[in-house]
Amino acid sequence: MKPAPFTYHVPRSLPEALDLLAEHGDDAKVLAGGQSLMPMLNFRLAQIEHLVDINRIGAEHATPRVDGATITIPALARQRQIERNAEIVAALPLLGAALHQVAHPQIRNRGTICGSLAHADPAAELPTVLSVVDATFTLASARGVRTVDVAEFFQFYFTTALEPDELLLQVDIRKPAPGTVTVFREFATRRGDFALGAIAATCRFDASGTVVDTRIAAAGVSATPLRLTAVEQLVTGTDLNPEVLAAAADATSASVEPTGDIHASADYRRRLTATLLRRTLAAAKEEHHG
């Protein structure tokens, strides 16, 4: 389990990194935290010509910021670093809750937020969380910089809007409106495992306890993190009473089409997602009241 040969590049600045990607494009791969890429190299499932290690392109790309209503997470911000950033976790508790379920500290110490997003695993926590907040993805290449939103960024299994010469420079997340309750619920076989199912939700209630705005996404039931828009519509304007929760769970079952594998049948994943949805909304209601 030794990686096949490649040429290692360690650019010292962003322009240098982008030039390398421009030059090698399809034959190159960006190395940030390496916690998904390195195993694939060791298994020789991935064989690449050029590895562009962006870890030394500058400290400014490793320092997250909270600027007014915007949280900026740059390319090299480690998951562990964000998890321990009190300001960010306070501004977006959802992120902290999700990060704690991502693998183990030894992985999060090196793994980056942007890397996880660029990897675009629909069963992963972070893409699901990003699906329920207002987020802007900044994509940089030698050709310039462009931004896309979450719906455009995640395209298919492990496929994003990133072109071969682009890297995910940063993600800007707008803090949810004041009073928004956020909940993340995941079910995994073991600590640190990928989710058999997960739900991320943001919920804003009015004074009477009625949902006025909500976003809900499910992990691992589709080729991208899946926004449950039908469920959102169903619960908006309700007080999330038991009948609504039951109907929302049914709507969830109807709107996901997961795939079975050696770990769980498709039917189980559908039922699990509905169960998690029900529990997520119940938790949101409780948190609002509590």
Add this chain to the structure above:
Amino acid sequence: MLIENAFPVAAEPDQVFEFLQDAHNVAACFPGAELLDEVGDDTYLGRVKIKVGPVTATYSGTATIVSRDLATRTAVLRAEGKDSRGAGSANATARMHVEPADEGATVEFATELAVSGKLAQFGRGIMSDVSARMVAQLADAVRDRIQTSTPPPDPDAPTPDPDQTGAPTPSSAPADPGQTEAPQRIRTAAPAPTPTPAALRAGPLIRAVIAGFFRRLVARLRRTS
């Protein structure tokens, strides 16, 4: 794994069938595929090169049209490919049938896909999803090419008499009992002809195989490019 797929094409059934009988056309619609040589007896040497994210693989081998029946507009293609790094093989038996329909024709694909080796060990999880999408992409490409290169069918045009085609009786696809043990069966609806991103077109075959690995890999090791 059996992948079934049906899609409409706004063209004459015979025209569609003729298009699909040409290995060059099929190869052109199959992303990442390349025909290298024609060795006779409806057999072609070819290569499918795939790159999905960091994962790359090249399968090279043969594709043979093992049977074709103009009367029923049915053809069976057998493709056998070997991974260039010795990591396994991918074999497919695809049965293609063109049926007249209101809008022109309906193409039905039934593809029995068997992947062996390293990639197969990692990828069964969501392979079915991705394989289904892969065939859908092939369907998109077929439809695009036929519809852009041919005018819509003339509803008044005479339908050719199947009896006049003189095609031999189709032989059934070679049955591999080992493969038929796999009960997985996927049925996909006719895909919406949404434009597919260029990156996606690049590598459906192996994408199928590796995607599951990715998914589980990140499972524990979540993170990074």
Add this chain to the structure above:
Amino acid sequence: MAEHPITVTVNDIEYQRSVPDRLTLADFLREKLRLTGTHLGCEHGVCGACTVIVDGAAVRSCLMLAVQADGCQVETVEGLAEGPELNPLQQAFQRNYALQCGFCTAGFLMSVTAALRDGPVTTDTEARDVLSGNICRCTGYTGLVKAVLEASE
């Protein structure tokens, strides 16, 4: 492929070596520096046997390239003991029968060392959480949990 000159400080000793592009940090430590206390159990980041501390953070040395460690401070199991004396964590492992075959032990020691620097571990649940990124097939973890709690006192 090229060789890259790197300077790495391992257990307070500075090493200057030339490494190939693809050499992992784990293989560098084991093969080039002959620090064989760090073991390879899975080479895909799950078992944790290869865990070392790089610039203060516990990481998988099988998922990092040697060349990436250029300029870094690396701590391995060989650096834990204080002279001939086992350090308190090592002593706690021994006292609590926290090891059997010992193959995974270095990884556990390094993970726990990093965790204890972050703060005390006071409950069984916390201890199990701290240990959960490493796999042991021999002990059933009971001794490890006790050792972590004892070392944290």
Add this chain to the structure above:
Amino acid sequence: MTGTVPMIGASVPRREDRRLLIGRGRYLDDLDLPDALAVAFLRSPHPHARIQRIDVSAALAMPGVVAAFTGADLAPIQRPLAPKVLHPDLVDFPRLPMPPHEVHYVGEPVAVVVADTRYLAEDALELIDIDYEELPSVGSTAVALAENPPLAHADAESNIAVRLRQRSGTPEDALRTAPHRLSGEFHVIRGGGHSMEPRAVAARFEPATGQVTIWDTTQSPHYARQQLSLAYDMPEDDIRVIAPPDVGGGFGPKAQFYGEEVVVPWLAMTLGRAVKWVEDRQENFVATMMERAQTHRIEVGFDDNGKLLVVRDFIEHDQGAYCAGLQVPSITTSTVPGPYRIPNIHTELIACYTNAVPTSSVRGAGRPQAVFAMERMMDRIAEYLDIDPAELRRRNLIPPEEFPYQVGIMFRDGSPLTYDSGDFPALLDGTLDRLGYDAAREEQRVAREHGRYVGIGIAVYVEGCGLGPYEGAKLRLTNQGRILVTLAAAGQGQGYETVYAQIAADALEMDMAHIDVTTGDTGRIPFGQGTFASRITATAGPAVFDAALQMRERLFDTASRLIGCDPGDLTVSGDTICLDTDPEKSVSLLDIARAANIGKHGITLRDGIKPGIETVSYFAPARAAYASGAHAAIVEVDPDTGAVRIVKYVIGHDCGNVINPRLVDGQVLGGFAHGLGNALYEEAAYDPDGQPQATSYLDYTLVSAAEVPPVELFHLHTPSPLNPLGAKGAGEGGTIPAPAALANAIEDALRPLGARITIAPMTPARVADAVHAARQDG
């Protein structure tokens, strides 16, 4: 005075720990073999295929590659690796070290590359060009036994390797006349050993002497040497197999003998270079033997009181691509009756060939499956008769006064299955007391009223261990004046260096500080069997004890002549032997060594001194000893997610007399973690064609500390009469009944919903699917 506290029974800290804690352990890959070349194997990607052509020329041409060989190149050593345990009816297929023509499982080696580094060797593997003709393949026993199945071996008539049948009484009559009958079908999925250190072999050849030295992570170095002697047609004396002092776990698979162990030393001999092969985890997943996969169709007959009258169990066993031995199926057939008195027994096992990596013993070795089937049925009987499951078991347990108890069938060691000792009722009740069984039933009742699903599960088992034929030990007074204990057995983390020093210390009545232990080297002791089947303490232990008694006699004899006294007047003090009445009159071990071992060149020995102080003992048990145990669990189940939370777990364990209690605890707790994995997590999934589906730790889920609950241990010590130490085996008791106990607890928790638990591992999806199915039915 002896001056020493008894060491047998003391929780002595392990001697091994220090070097392991400071990173100075010496596992095989840590050995510094100068200029050793790296070996890598190319393995079949196909479950079943014919090799049509192999071309290694491109690999050979690669810089850094020293050699590359195919199976055809290995003709001189392509002798079948014999099954360890045979049966006259076995339909055997030759398991060749590296088959040249036909491969039968994904992972079977087909070519080998030797290169300067492992990196380069793996590069070269990708350059080997092979054409395979893929053949129909068999991925499970269900496929193997289907009508007109594909054949796992192209030239076979069927996929059946052997049928094993065990009978006592008149089971058909008993079933016909039993007042009540119940039947069930249970499945256990494949699982592996997963020692954290995979397998490894290194070898160096000395052309001058014609001797080859082999370092091998094997559990059985003497077995390996004997097999190599046959494979190479070489005298055993020219082959030295050393199991390194540190081996990173064994758990069964390393007790088997593999093709790589034949090929790697051959490479060293052929190339005249030191070579090293270290299996990586990817290889370990497809090439190291596994176990577990069985289907049980079990039927029991019983009376109104729940007294068992008969058990009949039809078993399908997955033998894998080749028969590496019939130990596992044989053990399964004899483990079904367990601790219960059953007058009529019929167990019948069909071992099937499949196109998956061969199976052999993995911690538990055929017992967890049998216990799973039998203990599930005990709970079903309790449910059917509405008797408390603990009470039902009590009514059927063999009472202690009936030992030795003849079960009526045979054990795998060739002797009638005869339980030597034990106290099953005390074991069960002691375990239930610690669980707080009655209170737990009350809590369960309350929980159910609140809509919570709490369940209690019990499983009791008996384990044949301490098997023959024999194990040996050699003691020597070294010329440095220390006592060296040499064992043939190789350790994998059990603490042999500590345990056998304890045993020798007691026999010698000498402080352990003067005693060293060395293990697993065929160059140091000529005969041995190996570490497997929880046998070493009960076999090597008595051998060490006896050899040490002899050593004491030799030491005293020599000392008495040096001091000029009667041996009976002597005693041991520190590293000296001294006069009981006058400790000033003493000789040290070194003095004795000088007098009897070193001597003076050309000078006659002192009168009466017998030279060469070395003693040897081999212990051959009359038959297997039987350890026993009871596990009890309280779980809470989430019927919607299938999550199982273990609220409390108690293990009652009886392995006879214990040498080092803390080390026994460690064995039991470690075994439990493995059993928990088998119960809830570990699944070496194969698709129906035999393509492995779980080949990384992302898909094959080993338990971490977060999954293992705290466990309360309870020990009973009924000494085995079969060996002088009264010892039994301890390495597998934590594993064996865990899946059964947890299945019983989960089904009990879900009883209000009627969910049926029939498959281990009980993953969340399986548990929730069972609930869902019950709800659909109900």
